[in-house]
Amino acid sequence: MSEGLPALVDTHCHLVLLEERGLLGAALEGAAAAGVDEIISVGLNLDDSDRNRQIAEEHPGVYFTCGWHPHEPRVPDPRQLDALAALLHHPKAVAVGEVGLDLFFRPGYHEVPLDIQQHSFRAMLELARDAGKPVLIHDRDAHDEVLAAVSEVPGSRGIMHCFSGDAAFARRCAGIGFIASFSGIVTFPRSEGIQDSARTVADDGFVVETDSPFLSPAPQRGKPNLPERVAITAAAVARLRGVPVEEVRAATTRTAHRVLGIGTPTAAPAHG
Ligand SMILES: [Zn+2]
């Protein structure tokens, strides 16, 4: 399926959660077969980030991030922040994330008060600034609150993961150094605003992701998602933009390399 096509990067997935479901081997083999040569495995808290580090050390092409998800019920304490900062020095640590704000409050989803989320987010934005790393932001129903928080930590830059805004919001994000990452949501019905962003964002202003094991794109919706399905999202974005899929694959890979500092001749070799 990927014969002769430019390689892809899945800029956001959770290999630890796939491993827990017994799907790590299938995820990595399927990704290789689909031309997904690089995978960013995203941390949700300190322990999860460290487990992602272990997976990244064991597999070429896998990188990891150090995160503190807005669903974390407590603000990271100084010891945890120090440990996350130390982990960020790892040669395969490429970003701080996922971090952000989530105003979609539901029993069983999350009920973390906004002020706790804001304290955690601020601490993680400062961590990224101090480490000179990009930030992977989780923004669910919190567009204005996220932009306000980011503007309080000048120098922040990175990726709006699972981009869920319209074209105007994509432009506001680009204006403060944040590109859009399109997920399988772009293939869902009733995603007109997101599809409009995918149509209009600059050629070098977006990447693609799966958020595996979540958010499987149509027609695989409802199954555990896998990194290989980033190819479905890339193809959907190409259709929306009216360009060949090769163009979207090449452009998103270039952009992912630039924003995350991977894939260049000067990138550090895989350790471990
Ligand atoms: Zn997220």
Ligand SMILES: [Zn+2]
């Ligand atoms: Zn995620």
